[in-house]
Amino acid sequence: MYVAIQTELTSLDAETQVRPAIKCLKQANLEPQDIWLLLSKQMHLFRNPVQLQRWLDFLAVLNLGTRELLNFFMRAPEELITAYTIHSASQVVRFLKEGLGIKPELLAQRVLCITPAVLMRSVDNDIKPTINLLTALGVEVSDIQGLVCMWPGILMANADTQLQPWLQYMQTELGCSAVQVGEIINASPHLLGTSASSIYGSKIQALQMFGITKEDLHSITSRETMWLKASSNVQELLDFLVQRAGFSKEEVRGLVLAAPGLLSLKLMDLERKWQWCEQVGASRQDVLDCPKALEAGLVSTLGPRHGFLDSIHMKRQSQQQQSEEGVQGSQAEQLSSIPTVEESQGSSRVQLPLLVQPAEDGPWCAQMSVALGDYQEFRARFEEEYLKSMTRSSAMEFQDELKRLGIYEGE
Structure with a gap:
């Protein structure tokens, strides 16, 4: 690798290109190892020190730190640095800040450093058509800000050749409405990359x-x-x-x-x-x-609701038995304790419809004539115990896998 780099370096003039470029990067507070990395990976930066300095000045105005500068130059296409002007890049930055309202710090850290090629896009011909299509799908401008920061590649998508075919497929093959497509893009913008x-x-x-x-x-x-x-x-x-x-x-x-x-x-x-x-x-x-029942959450709905109803059934049975036997005692002694996850899962046959509807806990408790606070307390205990149970199960599975591979060192 060193020989290859050294061979390419012979095409650069040490005094008029390499040294001035290194000086520019040092003044931008880049470490020697970072400069060497750029020299080995992005040698075109060193061909025109004046041009490099202009980009450094431009990025300094955007408050890019040392790490961000390195990321920007490592990911920036050669064409951006050598063929595009600061003026055209400024137009993109201005639109993203003023048109979309992206905060400067997010613009620097989440957009430019991740996808520098966005500065090669035309505001009128590339970016605005994409934004207009997203708004037509019901995506709010405030949500578009988040989309751009989450996945800057969305600004690289072509409205006519990429987004429109994507939209058409979703509508014709899957029956999605325009609003539903917008919701899908809003939730998973990276899908547009495929x-x-x-x-x-x-x-x-x-x-x-x-x-x-x-x-x-x-x-x-x-x-x-x-x-x-x-x-x-x-x-x-x-x-x-x-x-x-x-x-x-x-x-x-x-x-x-x-x-x-x-x-x-x-x-x-x-x-x-x-x-x-x-x-x-x-x-x-x-x-x-x-x-x-297959849609409902096991830990959030099915498990705790079944366990709670089962515990009530067990308490009533206990009370009835104690009453028949004439057992005296306080109410606290008469009520059985809340069963464990294993006990509540296997003590009685379940009636799935009683567990599924209504979906919200408040209406469900009202329908079952039980106190919401009591159920929420039981649910918290259930979730905690279930998590412990799953942790133990995962540990045993990992241990069994180590034994299968012959690398288990325990007893």
């Missing part, structure tokens, strides 16, 4: 194998778009429902149509949810009768 067919083609194909038609897809999307934002593997989820849970393809189709939110689950979450169903005695028919 064609929509590459992202969703395999998911659509997997659903089609289970009898999901284009009309079904449109119906699903009209009710649920989370699965379009999530990175879940739809094929794995569907295979699990057939191979592990024992549903038929037609039954899986019915589950997906009734509870499309399950498509956004991670495989591990679906596995744990189904394991819980088995532990509490919920059959396949129970799940088919209440598909929404």
Whole structure:
């Protein structure tokens, strides 16, 4: 590498190019090792010291620090430094600050240092059409600020050749409305870096194998778009429902149509949810009768609600038994303690519809005629104990894997 760099250096004049450029970078407080890095990776910076100084002055006005300067020059295309003017770059900066309202510190750290090539874009021909399309999709200007800072590459997207085809695919193939596309972009702007067919083609194909038609897809999307934002593997989820849970393809189709939110689950979450169903005695028919159970959160909804109702049932049984036996004692002694996660999961057969609706805890407690405060206290204990249980389980799985590899050093 050193020889290659040394060979290329022979094309530069030490006195009129290299030394003046190094002096400029030193005055900008770059460390010697950083200058060497630029010399080895971005040698074009050293060909025109005057031009380099202009860029350093421009970036100094934007308050780029030493680390940010290095990142900018390491990522900046050669064409930006050698062929574009400070004036054209200033127009882009002005629009991002005044037109979009991006704060200077965010502009420097989150946009320019990450994607310097944005300074090569034309405000009128490139950036504004993209912004106009996003606003037409219902994305607010304040949200566009966040999008640009989260994923500056969105400013590099061409409205006609990249965004419009993306929008058309989402509308025609998946049945998304313009507003829904805007919501998807707002939540996951990085998706625009890949064609929509590459992202969703395999998911659509997997659903089609289970009898999901284009009309079904449109119906699903009209009710649920989370699965379009999530990175879940739809094929794995569907295979699990057939191979592990024992549903038929037609039954899986019915589950997906009734509870499309399950498509956004991670495989591990679906596995744990189904394991819980088995532990509490919920059959396949129970799940088919209440598909929404596959959408509900295991730790946030199903587990604590079932455990809480089960604890009430256990307390009433205890009270009844003590009353029949004539046992005297305080109310605190009569009530049994809150069961553990394992006890509450396996002590009685679950009725899934009672756990799923209403989704909000307040209305659910009112429907069950229980105190919201008591349930919230139980839920906090349940979540804490469940987390401990999962931590122990993960530790055991890791230990078993070490043993399988023959590198476990414990007893």
